[in-house]
Structures are given as structure tokens and as C-alpha cells.
Amino acid sequence: MLKSKVTISDVAKAAGVSSSAVSYALNDKPGVSAATRDKVLKVADKMGWRPNSAAKSLSDASTRSIGLVLTYDTQVLSVETYTMELISGLTAELEAEGYSLLVRSAHSARSEMDVLKEWIATGAVDGVLLLNIELGDPRVELFSAHPEMPVLLLCDTSMSGGLTALADDEQGSAHLLVDYCHELGHQRIARVAGPERFGHTFTRDNAFMEETAELDLQYSCFHTDYSPEEGRRCTERLLSLPKPPTAIIYDNDVMAVAALQTAAKLGVSVPDQLSIISWDDSFLCNVSSPSVTALSRNVVRRGHQSARMLLDMIDGEDVESMIDAPSELVFRDSSGPLAG
Amino acid sequence: MLKSKVTISDVAKAAGVSSSAVSYALNDKPGVSAATRDKVLKVADKMGWRPNSAAKSLSDASTRSIGLVLTYDTQVLSVETYTMELISGLTAELEAEGYSLLVRSAHSARSEMDVLKEWIATGAVDGVLLLNIELGDPRVELFSAHPEMPVLLLCDTSMSGGLTALADDEQGSAHLLVDYCHELGHQRIARVAGPERFGHTFTRDNAFMEETAELDLQYSCFHTDYSPEEGRRCTERLLSLPKPPTAIIYDNDVMAVAALQTAAKLGVSVPDQLSIISWDDSFLCNVSSPSVTALSRNVVRRGHQSARMLLDMIDGEDVESMIDAPSELVFRDSSGPLAG
DNA sequence: TTGTATGCGTTATCAA
DNA sequence: TTGATAACGCATACAA
Numbered sequence: 001m002l003k004s005k006v007t008i009s010d011v012a013k014a015a016g017v018s019s020s021a022v023s024y025a026l027n028d029k030p031g032v033s034a035a036t037r038d039k040v041l042k043v044a045d046k047m048g049w050r051p052n053s054a055a056k057s058l059s060d061a062s063t064r065s066i067g068l069v070l071t072y073d074t075q076v077l078s079v080e081t082y083t084m085e086l087i088s089g090l091t092a093e094l095e096a097e098g099y100s101l102l103v104r105s106a107h108s109a110r111s112e113m114d115v116l117k118e119w120i121a122t123g124a125v126d127g128v129l130l131l132n133i134e135l136g137d138p139r140v141e142l143f144s145a146h147p148e149m150p151v152l153l154l155c156d157t158s159m160s161g162g163l164t165a166l167a168d169d170e171q172g173s174a175h176l177l178v179d180y181c182h183e184l185g186h187q188r189i190a191r192v193a194g195p196e197r198f199g200h201t202f203t204r205d206n207a208f209m210e211e212t213a214e215l216d217l218q219y220s221c222f223h224t225d226y227s228p229e230e231g232r233r234c235t236e237r238l239l240s241l242p243k244p245p246t247a248i249i250y251d252n253d254v255m256a257v258a259a260l261q262t263a264a265k266l267g268v269s270v271p272d273q274l275s276i277i278s279w280d281d282s283f284l285c286n287v288s289s290p291s292v293t294a295l296s297r298n299v300v301r302r303g304h305q306s307a308r309m310l311l312d313m314i315d316g317e318d319v320e321s322m323i324d325a326p327s328e329l330v331f332r333d334s335s336g337p338l339a340g
Numbered sequence: 341m342l343k344s345k346v347t348i349s350d351v352a353k354a355a356g357v358s359s360s361a362v363s364y365a366l367n368d369k370p371g372v373s374a375a376t377r378d379k380v381l382k383v384a385d386k387m388g389w390r391p392n393s394a395a396k397s398l399s400d401a402s403t404r405s406i407g408l409v410l411t412y413d414t415q416v417l418s419v420e421t422y423t424m425e426l427i428s429g430l431t432a433e434l435e436a437e438g439y440s441l442l443v444r445s446a447h448s449a450r451s452e453m454d455v456l457k458e459w460i461a462t463g464a465v466d467g468v469l470l471l472n473i474e475l476g477d478p479r480v481e482l483f484s485a486h487p488e489m490p491v492l493l494l495c496d497t498s499m500s501g502g503l504t505a506l507a508d509d510e511q512g513s514a515h516l517l518v519d520y521c522h523e524l525g526h527q528r529i530a531r532v533a534g535p536e537r538f539g540h541t542f543t544r545d546n547a548f549m550e551e552t553a554e555l556d557l558q559y560s561c562f563h564t565d566y567s568p569e570e571g572r573r574c575t576e577r578l579l580s581l582p583k584p585p586t587a588i589i590y591d592n593d594v595m596a597v598a599a600l601q602t603a604a605k606l607g608v609s610v611p612d613q614l615s616i617i618s619w620d621d622s623f624l625c626n627v628s629s630p631s632v633t634a635l636s637r638n639v640v641r642r643g644h645q646s647a648r649m650l651l652d653m654i655d656g657e658d659v660e661s662m663i664d665a666p667s668e669l670v671f672r673d674s675s676g677p678l679a680g
Numbered sequence: 681t682t683g684t685a686t687g688c689g690t691t692a693t694c695a696a
Numbered sequence: 697t698t699g700a701t702a703a704c705g706c707a708t709a710c711a712a
Binding site: 063072095100104105 | 393395403423431443461604
Binding site: 348359363391392395397398 | 688693
């Protein structure tokens with residue numbers, strides 16, 4: 001390994017001053033005369049000095065990075081764009097402060113816990129972002145026991161166990177969706193949801209039951225794994241009921257688009273006989289035919305916001321949990337009043 | 341900041357031995373008796389000792405992470421799944437060795453260069469993966485001047501400037517595509533390509549010209565920015581030619597799917613009057629109607645392979661450039677012989 | 681205003 | 697087999 005790296009003492013030697021003088025000068029701190037400061041800066045610049053990141057981390061106990069564990073399986077990651085949009089927003093915001101995103105993958109909940117414990121014990125990151133919080137999630141307990149590690153949870157505050165969370169406005173979204181279906185005249189609506197163990201699924205379930213009860217609508221719900229196969233299967237089951245729903249809301253875009261195919265196969269016309277709505281918007285919803293009405297969440301902005309909150313926590317500020325800006329419903333061709 | 345971290349000297353004190361004995365024991369190195377080793381291991385385990393990552397990095401000059409700079413703009417990242425699939429494969433392979441992926445974003449080529457220079461100077465990563473190499477790319481020069489930093493380029497070897505590269509088999513893919521169109525009986529084929537400055541676009545351009553010339557086919561090509569809007573615009577232009585192409589290959593899935601809409605709008609039937617083929621496969625191609633014939637690249641495997649090569653380079657091995665496994669053509673409903 | 685000295689937590693060298 | 701001790705590069709308290 002070539003060690004062409006320039007250190008502070010190299011600069012000190014070249015400038016004919018002490019290493020502390022160099023350190024003060026480079027960090028713009030008092031303790032050196034203007035003359036030596038100028039000389040040091042000039043020499044350091046000419047020698048191409050940059051602070052060694054490991055040494056800096058060791059010295060001030062910060063790594064200038066936040067951690068994210070990817071747990072989705074490859075299948076899902078290849079299809080959904082949520083994680084990529086989130087990463088995009090996160091890194092863009094972190095960039096402004098010179099922070100990095102440290103990404104690791106885990107093939108199971110257990111191995112994710114191992115990575116998180118390692119981060120806490122080794123100080124490899126300054127903060128952590130947690131996704132897909134489940135009911136009774138062990139990660140909540142872990143970070144509750146380690147208040148020294150800043151952590152932000154993307155989940156409803158009801159399951160963050162007192163930790164700081166950035167929540168989706170699920171209640172508001174459910175209201176928006178149910179209201180829209182009601183206005184179109186639908187009386188029987190259904191939902192094809194994500195896995196029941198996920199916190200946000202639980203929150204959505206409750207919100208949907210409330211909203212539909214309020215308007216006296218019939219409501220049924222299936223829980224799945226977000227895959228197109230499950231989307232198709234649930235759609236078939238729902239449409240073969242004696243009194244099938246006339247509007248179905250899918251918890252992600254992939255299932256909604258897959259459902260279009262199923263409807264076509266069964267000879268059910270969209271939107272004349274069936275309205276299909278996706279809880280997630282994406283390019284998929286835009287290019288399918290018919291295009292799919294969807295709830296747009298602006299995940300990139302969410303990434304920015306998450307990074308901002310984490311950076312503030314790392315700065316020692318007391319950051320309160322908050323609810324993200326409400327989603328917007330994007331009207332497209334897959335929804336409408338019953339016809340014929 | 342709570343300093344609840346357990347250090348080696350804490351363990352040494354608790355076990356009643358010296359810190360060097362602890363270090364030897366924990367790193368499974370000779371120099372301690374079996375008895376003290378056992379005792380140290382037991383105590384360290386009970387105290388929950390884990391090596392501090394910054395200290396370890398400073399000591400052995402390695403960070404156990406590889407760097408990746410994201411430069412796509414948010415728009416594109418939200419749509420295409422290539423980067424996410426790559427990251428998925430990368431992190432999965434890195435995980436086995438306890439390595440992390442350090443991600444930063446850059447809003448311009450200039451700022452990417454700044455990040456890369458910083459990584460080289462500060463030693464923040466043990467190796468770097470470079471994407472989207474352009475002709476005369478300054479990054480090639482940068483890393484040529486810094487052979488101490490392992491780097492892998494995902495590009496054709498013709499533009500890697502002697503640096504190690506993992507190349508797509510563009511020639512083989514072009515052959516596959518042109519041959520397929522020829523067999524279907526198409527005489528005039530066109531291609532809607534990515535930006536001309538990208539290295540792989542250049543390579544594809546050459547390969548396509550060769551392959552079409554070989555079979556005496558008419559060939560025309562437009563260069564774009566991968567966006568659906570450009571995909572639509574180019575499709576309209578091509579179809580309004582006096583002798584329009586009967587088969588069009590798009591350099592990515594997004595443009596291919598967008599082209600379906602344009603063809604429908606213009607009353608051109610796919611595949612009876614026009615075959616549409618995508619150079620990238622994805623879920624999009626699968627759910628569009630008609631579904632789109634596409635070249636499948638297995639990007640996740642590519643990520644695995646990249647990580648493997650980088651880890652070997654970091655281990656000091658001499659890694660040769662190589663060409664990735666050939667792509668497969670997935671036949672769907674958007675291509676076929678001319679009808680009517 | 682300066683330079684010296686010490687700590688950060690490891691690993692590795694060298695006497696004992 | 698052990699236990700001091702230096703080195704990694706930076707920051708900083710303290711003495712000159």
C-alpha cells in the first residue's frame with residue numbers, strides 16, 4: 001500500500017511550525033497569528049492535505065455517516081422504487097453536510113439486528129434510519145436501550161415506543177381514498193393490503209375500518225406480501241364473491257397493475273365495472289393501460305426530511321416526532337363511477 | 341454523549357491482564373496462553389466488547405467499506421430499477437465479508453469528482469465502483485493517477501484506460517437483437533439510444549452498425565436522454581419517415597413502454613405493423629400491454645460480481661477485466677413478424 | 681502566539 | 697508467555 005497521504009505533521013514540518021498550529025489554522029480556530037495561518041493554509045493546499053477520516057472519527061467520535069439496512073429481498077427491490085427514491089432524497093440532503101449513507105443488507109430480521117447491534121457497539125455510524133417497523137419490533141427495544149445512538153423510525157407514532165418517528169398521514173390518506181370512492185357512488189369497496197405484521201398496514205386497517213363505517217360502506221380486506229402474484233390471486237377471489245366489490249384499493253402499485261391484467265382476463269371492465277386505485281404512485285401507474293389512479297407520496301421529499309431530522313438529532317437537538325405532508329390523489333383512468 | 345462503549349483496556353482491567361494480551365486473544369493470534377485466552381474471551385463476551393471501527397480503521401488503514409456515488413437525477417432514479425438492483429447485489433455480496441457500501445450523491449460530474457478525490461485523500465473507503473463512464477471520462481485519469489485505490493469500472497474495456505472493468509457483452513447483445521429482427525423478416529430497423537457521451541451508447545452504436553451492415557439491413561438511430569418524453573418524440577419522428585422502420589429497439593425499458601402509447605396514439609398496431617424491443621428488462625415490460633420483448637441483464641448478479649472483484653482487489657489480488665455473462669432475450673408480445 | 685504533551689482505541693513491537 | 701510502549705492522524709488542554 002502506497003502511503004502517499006499527507007498528514008498534519010508533514011504540513012507542520014514543511015511550514016516550519018508545530019502540528020497544533022497547523023490544526024488550529026486548518027480548522028479555523030483561534031490560537032494562531034494571521035501570518036502563520038496564511039502560511040499553513042498555503043502549504044497545506046499545495047501539499048494537498050485532507051484530514052484522514054479514520055483519525056478524525058477516532059478523535060471526535062463521529063463518522064459523518066448514517067446507517068441504513070436493506071432487508072427487502074431482491075425480488076421486491078427490483079420492482080419497487082420506494083427505497084431508491086428514499087435513498088435519493090436521503091443522500092441529497094446528507095451531501096450538503098458532507099455526510100454519507102452507510103448501507104448494509106440483511107437477509108433476515110435477525111441479521112438486521114446483528115448489524116444494528118454492531119453499529120451501536122462499534123460506533124460505525126452517527127445515526128440510524130429504520131424502515132418497515134413491525135408490531136412489537138425488537139429494533140424499538142434495542143434503540144430504547146441505547147439512547148446515545150440517534151435513530152429515526154419511518155412509522156406511525158403509535159408503534160415507535162417513544163422514539164422519534166416520521167409518520168405517514170395514513171388516516172388522512174384513508175379518508176381521501178374512502179371519500180373519493182364514496183363520491184363516485186361505490187357501496188362495496190375492498191382493500192388488498194400488505195403483510196399484517198407491518199405497522200403501517202395495521203394503521204391503515206384501522207383507518208379504513210373507521211372511514212368506511214362512518215359512511216356506511218361495505219368493506220373487506222385481504223393481507224398479502226405485495227407481490228404481483230398475490231395481487232392477482234386476491235383480485236380473483238374478490239371478484240368471485242357473490243357480491244363483489246366495485247372498487248379495490250391496493251397497498252402498492254405493483255399489485256394494482258397486476259390486478260389490471262386479472263380484471264382483463266376475467267372480462268371485468270376497468271373502470272366501468274371496477275375501479276382500481278393504488279396506494280403508491282409510480283411510473284408504473286402512469287404507463288399501464290388504463291393508467292392507474294394513485295396516491296402520490298413524494299418519497300424523495302420524505303428522504304430529505306428524514307435526513308434533516310437525523311442530522312438535527314446528531315447535532316444534539318431534541319427532535320419531535322412528526323407527520324409527513326399529506327398525500328395527493330392523482331386521478332387517472334382506472335377509476336370512475338359505475339357504468340352500464 | 342454517553343460513553344458506554346467497552347474498550348480493550350476495560351476488558352484488560354476486568355480480566356486482570358494487559359491490553360496487548362487482550363488484543364492477541366481477541367484476534368486469535370499467538371502470544372497468549374490458552375488459559376488467559378479463554379478468560380479474556382469470556383470476559384470480553386460478557387462485557388459485550390466490539391472493536392471500535394474508527395480505531396481499527398486508523399490502526400490498519402482500512403474502512404471495510406466501498407464507495408458508490410449516485411449521480412442520476414431524482415427523476416430517473418424514481419423510474420429505473422437498475423441502480424437499486426445493482427446496490428442490492430453489491431450489498432448482499434459485501435455482507436458476507438462484513439463490508440458496507442458507502443453511498444454519496446452528487447448533483448454534477450464536478451461534484452462527483454470532488455467526492456472521489458476526497459475519498460482518495462482521506463481514505464474513507466477501501467475501494468470504489470464507477471458507473472456510467474463517458475468518453476474521455478476524467479474519473480479514469482483520476483484513478484490512473486492513484487493506483488493505491490482499488491477501483492472497478494462498469495464499462496467497456498475500450499474506455500477503461502487500463503483500469504479494471506466489468507463490461508457488458510454489448511456486441512453479443514447487439515448480435516442477438518439484430519439477428520432476431522432479421523429472422524422475423526424486418527428489413528428496416530431503428531434504435532432509440534441513450535446519450536451519445538455515454539461509453540456504452542458508443543459501444544452499442546458501433547456494434548449495431550456492424551451487425552446491420554452484415555445482414556444488409558437499413559438502420560437508423562436517434563440519441564436521447566432515456567426519458568419517456570424523448571422516447572415518445574423519437575418514436576413519432578421515426579414513424580413519420582417516408583419509409584418508417586418496422587422494428588425499433590429502445591436503449592431502456594422506460595422509453596420502450598412510452599413508445600407503446602405513441603404507437604397506439606398514431607394507430608400503429610404492435611406487433612403487427614411495428615415490433616418494439618427494450619434493451620433493458622424490468623417489471624415494466626412485463627405489465628405493459630402488450631408486454632414488451634426485452635433483453636434481460638440480471639443486474640443483481642452483476643452487483644454480486646462487482647463486489648467480488650472489488651473485494652479481491654482490496655485483498656491485493658491482480659484482478660483482470662472481464663465481460664459479464666451474455667444477456668438473454670425474453671420474448672413477449674410486442675415483437676413478431678409483419679402482418680397484414 | 682507558540683510548541684509540547686496527551687487522549688481517542690487498536691494493532692504491533694520490544695523488552696522482561 | 698507476558699506487560700509496557702510506540703504508532704496510526706487528529707484535536708486540544710496546558711505550559712512556555
